[in-house]
Amino acid sequence: MTEHQWQLIALLGGAGAVLVAASAVGHVLQRRLSPDRSNETIENLNARINAWWMMVALMAIAFLGGRTGVIILFAICSFAALREFTTLTRTRRGDHWALAGAFFVILPVQYWLIWIDWYGLYSIFIPVYAFLLMPIVSAMRGSTENFLDRVAEAQWAVMICVFCASHVPALLTLDIPGYEARNVLLIAFLVIVVQSSDVLQYVWGKLFGKHKIAPVLSPSKTVEGFVGGIASATLLGACLWWITPFSFVEAAGMSLVITLMGFFGGLVMSAIKRDRGVKDWGHVIAGHGGFIDRLDSVVFSAPIFFHLVRYGWAVT
Amino acid sequence: MKAAAQLTAAAIVLFARLITAVRGIWQGTEPVPRQRIYFANHVSHGDFILVWTVLPAQMRRRTRPVAGSDYWLKGKLKTFIGRDVFNAVLIDRDRTTRDRDPIETMTEALDGGASLILFPEGTRNTTDAPLLPFKAGLYNLAAARPEIDLVPAWIENLNRVMPKGEIVPIPVICTVTFGATMHLAPGEDKDAFIARAEAALLSLSEQHGAAA
Numbered sequence: 087m088t089e090h091q092w093q094l095i096a097l098l099g100g101a102g103a104v105l106v107a108a109s110a111v112g113h114v115l116q117r118r119l120s121p122d123r124s125n126e127t128i129e130n131l132n133a134r135i136n137a138w139w140m141m142v143a144l145m146a147i148a149f150l151g152g153r154t155g156v157i158i159l160f161a162i163c164s165f166a167a168l169r170e171f172t173t174l175t176r177t178r179r180g181d182h183w184a185l186a187g188a189f190f191v192i193l194p195v196q197y198w199l200i201w202i203d204w205y206g207l208y209s210i211f212i213p214v215y216a217f218l219l220m221p222i223v224s225a226m227r228g229s230t231e232n233f234l235d236r237v238a239e240a241q242w243a244v245m246i247c248v249f250c251a252s253h254v255p256a257l258l259t260l261d262i263p264g265y266e267a268r269n270v271l272l273i274a275f276l277v278i279v280v281q282s283s284d285v286l287q288y289v290w291g292k293l294f295g296k297h298k299i300a301p302v303l304s305p306s307k308t309v310e311g312f313v314g315g316i317a318s319a320t321l322l323g324a325c326l327w328w329i330t331p332f333s334f335v336e337a338a339g340m341s342l343v344i345t346l347m348g349f350f351g352g353l354v355m356s357a358i359k360r361d362r363g364v365k366d367w368g369h370v371i372a373g374h375g376g377f378i379d380r381l382d383s384v385v386f387s388a389p390i391f392f393h394l395v396r397y398g399w400a401v402t
Numbered sequence: 403m404k405a406a407a408q409l410t411a412a413a414i415v416l417f418a419r420l421i422t423a424v425r426g427i428w429q430g431t432e433p434v435p436r437q438r439i440y441f442a443n444h445v446s447h448g449d450f451i452l453v454w455t456v457l458p459a460q461m462r463r464r465t466r467p468v469a470g471s472d473y474w475l476k477g478k479l480k481t482f483i484g485r486d487v488f489n490a491v492l493i494d495r496d497r498t499t500r501d502r503d504p505i506e507t508m509t510e511a512l513d514g515g516a517s518l519i520l521f522p523e524g525t526r527n528t529t530d531a532p533l534l535p536f537k538a539g540l541y542n543l544a545a546a547r548p549e550i551d552l553v554p555a556w557i558e559n560l561n562r563v564m565p566k567g568e569i570v571p572i573p574v575i576c577t578v579t580f581g582a583t584m585h586l587a588p589g590e591d592k593d594a595f596i597a598r599a600e601a602a603l604l605s606l607s608e609q610h611g612a613a614a
Contacts, residue, residue: 165573166423168573169423169573169574169575170575172572172573172574173559173574173575177562179565179568182565182568182570182572183570185572186570186571186572189572189573190570368423368575369425370423
């Protein structure tokens with residue numbers, strides 16, 4: 087086995103160990119505090135941990151499948167996220183073809199462009215071509231009612247769910263000297279840091295949270311959770327420098343940027359949910375809600391992380 | 403033929419889940435294997451597929467949609483899907499040509515032990531109104547077999563997946579909300595019962611639930 091395969095196995099082993107510990111804690115908490123399964127927080131915690139097992143297993147399978155596996159996994163995530171987003175938009179019949187195009191043309195083309203490594207097109211395909219063509223298709227249907235609102239919502243859906251999410255597998259296309267064939271570890275780094283930041287914010291918030299940080303947007307987020315979560319996830323990211331092309335300090339800086347983007351991404355997506363009067367984007371992932379509930383922080387951090395790495399470390 | 407029908411049923415359910423991620427919400431009643439008449443709002447030809455998909459597998463086999471023979475016996479594929487895959491109770495909606503009362507056909511299916519999925523509006527609703535006025539069928543059926551549970555089932559969002567006249571479905575998350583069982587009350591007349599059934603169904607809708 088090559089060095090990077092050992093590193094992947096070490097990461098998965100680490101994630102597995104964390105999950106074993108989490109499951110054990112969850113089990114003990116349930117025995118002690120919720121023997122009749124009536125404590126909602128603990129039941130939700132255990133549902134989340136079980137879903138994490140599933141998500142880690144899926145990521146592991148995707149990594150084994152290499153470039154194809156990762157691209158297919160994120161294309162599926164994009165599809166599910168776009169389906170959730172479309173459900174909450176106020177689009178109408180007149181947008182039918184624009185939306186059908188988003189699902190069945192724009193989404194596959196974007197991931198295909200990443201597959202063939204055409205940076206020049208996949209980085210502008212949605213912001214330029216989809217941006218201009220979708221409203222044209224909607225306009226051709228001749229319905230003007232709330233036109234700008236509808237078009238803007240459809241644009242936003244595609245930007246967030248397809249364009250931003252596709253920057254995770256796009257990390258595989260970066261050509262970093264001395265880091266050949268190891269790009270999949272960049273994805274592991276991004277996903278681990280962002281997701282553990284979410285989890286650590288939740289844990290710090292539950293343990294020490296007192297002062298609400300954004301009561302209107304997200305009443306469960308606290309200053310203590312934010313500071314503790316971001317700081318500990320940044321430290322965790324820094325300690326993972328050995329799987330990245332970064333030094334320890336650079337890995338810490340990157341981690342800080344992506345955890346902050348992830349935090350604010352969560353707030354933005356919360357604002358949308360509040361406006362539409364829903365608690366979760368979907369119900370597919372037990373304990374977590376929908377795909378977007380789990381991916382919101384990743385989609386906000388992925389494009390920034392991608393471009394920072396591209397300008398700082400890759401040959402272009 | 404039987405295997406082909408089962409395979410097709412599985413494929414249709416998978417496709418429905420892929421496009422709509424449909425989820426059943428049991429509000430006021432549980433998915434127990436009792437004989438029932440599910441009555442739902444009708445916005446698309448895919449309506450009964452969604453109701454059927456969210457039922458537990460062992461209940462699906464005993465649950466038959468009631469559908470218009472004028473549509474489902476047109477062409478080989480539709481006949482295969484309607485008759486073989488979904489085992490639909492096919493009724494002729496045209497008073498002038500039919501040789502049998504649809505109520506008779508439906509009670510016969512009920513007496514055979516089947517549950518039914520019924521669309522009391524009688525036709526697809528393509529208007530902006532949430533619900534078309536119910537036809538008499540539901541009342542007649544409730545009067546003929548008063549002991550069988552009537553369960554309202556509100557299908558949300560399927561009209562956005564495939565509005566009338568479109569051929570490509572767009573993925574939007576759908577739900578089917580089942581309400582409390584109801585029966586024809588002793589001495590209740592047709593208009594009162596129909597009004598009560600319409601209100602029960604409408605109260606399950608997200609947008610119109612509060613108004614009803």
